[in-house]
Each structure stands twice: as structure tokens, then as C-alpha cells.
Amino acid sequence: MSVLSLTYPMSLLKDNKWYLNDSKLCYLTDEQAKDYLALTGSKEYSAGMHDAETMLISNNIDMIVSGIHEKAKLFDLGCGDALKTIDILKHARKRGKDLDFYLVDINQIILKTAMTNSRQAGFNPRGFQSDFCRFEYLVKVTRPAPQTVVYLGANYVNKDPSILANIRRGMQSGDLIYFSAQNGDGDIERILKQYDNLSMRNWLFHTVKKLGFRPDDVQYFVGFNHDTSDIEMKFRICDLPEKSRCLGFDVGDELVVATSRKPTLDQFRRTAEEYFSGQVLFSPDRSYVAFLGQK
């Protein structure tokens, strides 16, 4: 990826903050994929959101699967290792439902990992290396099915909520969607700590490295933006390398490289219901919420 390919999102400069938080920018290269996969294996990552969502799915698996048509097709958008949808498919299979399975991810290495995991579990998915915002196109080029099931999962919180309108356009009446978020009614200070660690910093540093910054030029920190309910993962510029000067940065500016929205339960429900009818599901400790909705 060249520096120039990153100049588009930089037009979003607000209060000394450069918003480079298009989620796919964190997953473009092989190095980014490897560091992300290492992060998903770490304790900090699993103890926070990952374990809570896995519990939420297993506690509600009967309800999730019961609404799925036996000949449906399931899209895992931004699939990562795909282990969560594989669990859903295993349960569906026990109920005699054999779904067409489509994995979508921007990163080739991550997609390969998901394909391997799926095959080892006895499924035969088709993979698309693509931006999942192209869902409307992807759904058209796959085998027709009586129902489409969309697993957006936690990718919902790394995108503007309008991603729901985008996906909805590719859905037909009766199609299902599942998306999730960490519950922002919880202790935000405690949640912030889940993002403030070395594995996270090392993975996110790749984005600023592409802009010419060296490790000592920037300082990683996290903050909560009350206007957007986003946790912002960012680097403060301490020193400006010659190579990066032409990009318009200043010492003291913040480079926001990733965001993760923490909606309150009320915000989460209201936004979901603008687009879909359905219900909110909870993890056992209510730290994690998901919406299972229908168009």
C-alpha cells in the first residue's frame, strides 16, 4: 500500500484529529493479518469481547438457528477466523439444515485461515476477498436461495451505523441479520483498558508506519469520544519525519487509526429497529448485546 492510497480518508480532519479509521486499513497487508491473528490468540482480546460474544451465541443458539430456512445461504461479513459462524452452521446441520456458506474478508491470509477452519469442521465455503460493503453485489453473484442470513457480528461497531442501510439494500423481505456490540452501559474506563495494551499497539502501528512514522515518532493511547460513543485508538505525533511532512500533519496531532463504538443498550436497540424488526440478545453478564433481525 502506498502513502498516496491513504490520503483519501485523511480529508476527515477534526480538532487536530485525523480520522484514518476505515476498518479495512488495519487489515490490508500480510504483516497486519499476522499481528491481528496473534492478537486474537491473546488473553487481553479473548477476555474482553471475544469470550462474551461466544457465550452469547452458544446461549442463544437454538433461537438463532430456529429462524434460519433449511436451504438458506449464510454470509459471514469480515469473517476473521470464522469460528463463530462455524458454530452456528454446526448447530444448523444437527437440525438438518445444510446452508450455502460464503466467507468475505478483505485480507487474503485471514480468509485462508477461515477457509481452512471451515473445511476442518466439514463445511465447504466459497470465499471472497472483498470489502464487505459490496454485499449488495456479492449476494447477486451467489447461488439463489430462499433466504439470506447475514452475520455482521462485531464488525458493526467498527463502521458507521449506516452500514446497516447499505447491507439492508442487498436483503429481501424475510432475510435475517445478526450484529453485535459491547454494551456501552458498562464501565467505560474498564472497557478502555482492553484496548490499551502492547499487542493492540503493535498491530495498529502498521497503519502509521505506512505514512512514514517510526516507532519513536508517535505515542499510542486510547480515549472515549462522547459524541460518537466510540473508543478511539490513536497515535499522538511527537516528532514529524521528513517523509511525512507533505501530508499536512503537525506535531501534537492525533492519528485515529481504529474506532470501536460502545452504544448504550437504548442506542443499540433504537438504531437496530430503524432498519430491522427483531430482538436484542444478551451475554450471561449482559456485557455484550446482539440484534437478531429480519428485513
Ligand SMILES: C[S@@+](CC[C@H](N)C(=O)[O-])C[C@H]1O[C@@H](n2cnc3c(N)ncnc32)[C@H](O)[C@@H]1O
Ligand atoms: C474484528 S475482526 C472480526 C472477525 C469475526 N467476524 C469475529 O467476530 O471474530 C474484523 C475482520 O473483518 C475484516 N474486515 C475489516 N473491515 C473489512 C471490510 N471493510 N471488508 C471486508 N473485511 C473487513 C478484517 O480483515 C478482520 O478479519
